[in-house]
Amino acid sequence: MSKEIRVRIAPSPTGNLHIGTARTALFNWLFAKHKKGTFVLRIEDTDLERSDPKYEKDILDGLKWLGLEWDEFYKQSERMDIYEKYIQKLLNDGKAFWCYHTKEELEQEQKEQMANKLAPRHICDHKYKIPQNKEGGIIRLNVDEKSDEKIKFNDIIRGEIEFEEKLLGDLSIAKNEKTPLYNFAVVVDDHETKISHVIRGEDHIPNTPKQILIGKALGFHNPSNPLGQVMPEYAHLPLILGSDKSKMSKRHGATSITEYNEEGYLPEAMFNYMAFLGWTPKDSEKEIMDKDEIIKNFDLKNVHKSGAVFNLDKLNWINSQYIKNLSDEELITKILVLSSRYQVLSNKENTIKKILPMIKERMEKLSDIKEFLFFFKDPEYEKDLLMWKKYETIDIQKTLEMVKELVTEIGVGAPDTLREKLDDLASKLKTDPDAKPDRGLVYWPFRVSLSGQKGSPDPVDIAVVLGQEEVIKRINKAIQKLK
RNA sequence: GCUCCCAUCGUCUAGUGGUUUAGGACGCUUGGUUCUCAUCCAAGUAACACCGGUUCAAAUCCGGUUGGGAGCGCCA
Numbered sequence: 001m002s003k004e005i006r007v008r009i010a011p012s013p014t015g016n017l018h019i020g021t022a023r024t025a026l027f028n029w030l031f032a033k034h035k036k037g038t039f040v041l042r043i044e045d046t047d048l049e050r051s052d053p054k055y056e057k058d059i060l061d062g063l064k065w066l067g068l069e070w071d072e073f074y075k076q077s078e079r080m081d082i083y084e085k086y087i088q089k090l091l092n093d094g095k096a097f098w099c100y101h102t103k104e105e106l107e108q109e110q111k112e113q114m115a116n117k118l119a120p121r122h123i124c125d126h127k128y129k130i131p132q133n134k135e136g137g138i139i140r141l142n143v144d145e146k147s148d149e150k151i152k153f154n155d156i157i158r159g160e161i162e163f164e165e166k167l168l169g170d171l172s173i174a175k176n177e178k179t180p181l182y183n184f185a186v187v188v189d190d191h192e193t194k195i196s197h198v199i200r201g202e203d204h205i206p207n208t209p210k211q212i213l214i215g216k217a218l219g220f221h222n223p224s225n226p227l228g229q230v231m232p233e234y235a236h237l238p239l240i241l242g243s244d245k246s247k248m249s250k251r252h253g254a255t256s257i258t259e260y261n262e263e264g265y266l267p268e269a270m271f272n273y274m275a276f277l278g279w280t281p282k283d284s285e286k287e288i289m290d291k292d293e294i295i296k297n298f299d300l301k302n303v304h305k306s307g308a309v310f311n312l313d314k315l316n317w318i319n320s321q322y323i324k325n326l327s328d329e330e331l332i333t334k335i336l337v338l339s340s341r342y343q344v345l346s347n348k349e350n351t352i353k354k355i356l357p358m359i360k361e362r363m364e365k366l367s368d369i370k371e372f373l374f375f376f377k378d379p380e381y382e383k384d385l386l387m388w389k390k391y392e393t394i395d396i397q398k399t400l401e402m403v404k405e406l407v408t409e410i411g412v413g414a415p416d417t418l419r420e421k422l423d424d425l426a427s428k429l430k431t432d433p434d435a436k437p438d439r440g441l442v443y444w445p446f447r448v449s450l451s452g453q454k455g456s457p458d459p460v461d462i463a464v465v466l467g468q469e470e471v472i473k474r475i476n477k478a479i480q481k482l483k
Numbered sequence: 484g485c486u487c488c489c490a491u492c493g494u495c496u497a498g499u500g501g502u503u504u505a506g507g508a509c510g511c512u513u514g515g516u517u518c519u520c521a522u523c524c525a526a527g528u529a530a531c532a533c534c535g536g537u538u539c540a541a542a543u544c545c546g547g548u549u550g551g552g553a554g555c556g557c558c559a
Contacts, residue, residue, distance in 0.1 A: 013559045046559060103557075110555085119485045120555055138557045158488075167486065174558055182559050205487060206554040238489085245551065273495095280496060287495090287508055304496085306551065311494050314509045324522090361522045371520095388518080426518090443518035456521025 005037025006196045013055035014046040016256035019061030020240050023274045028199045029068045030298040041070035045077045046185050057456040062257035066267050076185055083180035086188050095217040100137040101131050121169025140170040153207040156235040156300045163209040187214045195232050199367040202236040235300050237277040239307040248310055264366025277308040288321050314362040323363050328356050345377040354465045358457040379452025385479045388444040396445045397482045403446050404475045412463045419460050449478030
C-alpha cells in the first residue's frame with residue numbers, strides 16, 4: 001500500500017537511443033511523476049564486447065533532450081561484485097550448476113526438439129554430475145523439467161499471464177562467476193534497487209517467467225503475494241510498429257531519437273506524440289497536451305494492449321502545432337542552431353526575425369527552413385518555372401520589365417501601394433476588356449523570380465524583406481533567363 | 484516448429500451490454516479565401532476480421548476459427 005514507487009529504464013549501450021526505448025522510458029517516467037516516485041536509469045553494459053561509451057552518451061543525451069531526467073543512476077559494469085555474490089550463493093545452494101555443453105551440442109539439441117515439435121529448451125544432464133574442471137562452461141539455473149507448476153504473474157495492462165515451468169529449460173544465468181547474463185543481472189538489480197514496477201515492452205513478456213524463477217531461487221520471493229510473484233509488479237507496453245506492423249526497425253525509417261532531433265522535431269512534440277502511442281487519457285479528446293497535463297492524466301490502466309504503428313504524418317502535424325505555438329524568440333534560437341548545417345543562416349538573426357510570420361505556418365519541422373533559403377541567397381530554378389498559363393515567353397518578359405519599373409519607381413517600403421500598382425498592372429495587361437484581370441500573370445513570374453519556388457509566400461512580402469536593390473537584381477536575372 | 488500476446492476507419496484512437504444511423508484526430512478528396520504554396524474555414528471519404536454461444540438486447544461477455552505480432556542466445 002504505502003510501498004514507494006520506483007521504476008527504471010534499462011537500456012543497453014549497443015546502439016543509439018531507439019524510439020522504442022525512449023517510449024518505454026517516457027511511460028516509466030510518466031508513471032513515476034504521476035505517483036511522485038523515483039525514476040532510475042540503469043545502463044546494462046554487462047556485454048563489454050558490444051557496449052560502447054558513445055552509445056551511452058547518445059542515450060543519456062536523448063533522454064535529457066526529451067526532458068526525462070532520472071533520479072538515480074546505475075551502471076551494471078560497476079556492480080559486478082554484487083552479481084558475483086549472488087551467483088556464488090546459487091552455486092553453493094545447488095540451485096545453479098556448471099554446464100559444459102558446446103554450442104554445437106546445444107544447437108543440435110534444439111534442432112531435434114523443433115523437428116519433434118517440442119518446445120526448444122536445454123535440459124542439462126550436467127546438473128547431476130560434479131564438475132571436474134571449470135574451463136569453457138557456463139552457469140545455468142536448475143529448472144525442474146518435470147514440474148507441473150505454472151508460473152503466473154499479473155500484468156497491470158494485460159491481466160494474468162502464465163507459462164509452464166517445465167518448458168523453460170535450464171536457463172543460462174552467467175558466463176562464469178564474475179560475468180552475469182541479462183536475465184540474472186536484471187533480477188538482482190531490480191531487487192537490490194527496490195524497483196516496485198517493471199514497465200517495459202511486450203517483447204519482454206517471455207523473459208518474465210525466467211526472471212521470476214531466478215528471483216525465487218534467489219529468495220526474493222514475496223510470500224504475501226497470492227500469485228507467488230516476486231517483488232516487482234509488471235506492466236508490458238504495446239510495441240511501436242512500422243508501417244507493415246512489425247516491430248519498428250531501421251528499415252521503417254528513422255529509429256533513433258537523435259535523428260528526430262537533427263531533423264528539427266521539437267522534444268515537446270515528440271513527447272506528446274510518443275505519449276499518445278499506446279495510451280489515451282481518460283475523458284479527454286485533446287490531441288495536443290503538455291507535459292504537466294499528461295503527467296496528471298497518466299495511468300497504466302488505460303495503456304492499450306495492441307501495438308501502435310508509428311505514423312510520421314501525425315508526428316509532423318503535432319510538430320507543426322508546437323512550432324506555431326513557439327514564441328518568435330524561441331523559434332529564432334532553434335533555427336539558428338541549424339545554421340551549422342545551413343551556412344547562409346549564420347548571423348542572419350534580423351532577417352530570420354522578419355520572415356518568421358511567413359515561415360512559421362509553413363514549417364512542419366525546423367529543417368523545413370531549407371525551403372526558405374531564397375531569403376538569404378539567390379534562388380536557382382528552371383526558366384520554365386517563370387511561365388504562367390498559356391502566355392508566351394515574351395509576355396512574361398514584358399510583364400517582368402514593367403514590374404521592375406514599378407519597383408524602381410516606388411520601392412518596397414510601402415507594400416500596400418506596391419500591391420495596388422501590381423493589381424493595376426494586371427488590369428492594364430488584360431487582352432479581353434470584358435474579362436477579369438489575370439493577376440497571376442503579374443504575381444506568378446514576380447514571385448518565382450524572387451523565390452525560385454513553385455510555392456512560396458506572397459511576392460510583395462518577400463520583396464519587403466529582400467529590399468529594393470536585391471529585388472531588381474533578381475528580376476533582372478529572371479529576364480535574362482527568358483532571353 | 485514451440486510458447487506467449489493482440490484484433491474498431493489507411494493510421495492513432497473513443498467506446499467497459501441498450502443514449503451508436505459506431506464519435507474524434509491525422510491522412511486523403513472536394514469547395515471557400517488565393518498568383519502559388521501554407522494557414523484558416525466548410526463538407527466528404529472510410530472500420531467493429533469471421534463463425535458460434537450467452538442475453539429481451541453485443542463492437543462491448545464467453546468459446547472457436549482466421550489473421551497479425553513477439554519471444555525461443557554463452558545479446559540485451
